[in-house]
Amino acid sequence: MGLLINSEISKQYLLEEDAIQGFKKAVDNNQIRLALQVLTEIVDAFMEAFEVLVEQEDTPVVEEVAPVEVKAEEPKKTAAKKTETKEEKIS
8 A cells, every 4th residue: 555645746747646756756857846846745745644643642532531439239148048958767
């Protein structure tokens, strides 16, 4: 998966829609001024992405929750059942 940054300057002068490919093409062709114009669009796109990340860090993630009162339960007493054994006499 590659990164695609749209560039009007790259599309118009270099016939490349992707700013990164347009930048590489301008550098290869020794078109320094054009490469810097495309690079400016690339930097602007990265700055927008960083601003979004910084804004997400600044927002609190944890919501406030009302305190809940917890009562301890008393252990239930269980009556111990006595097991009776019946002995029958066989005559």
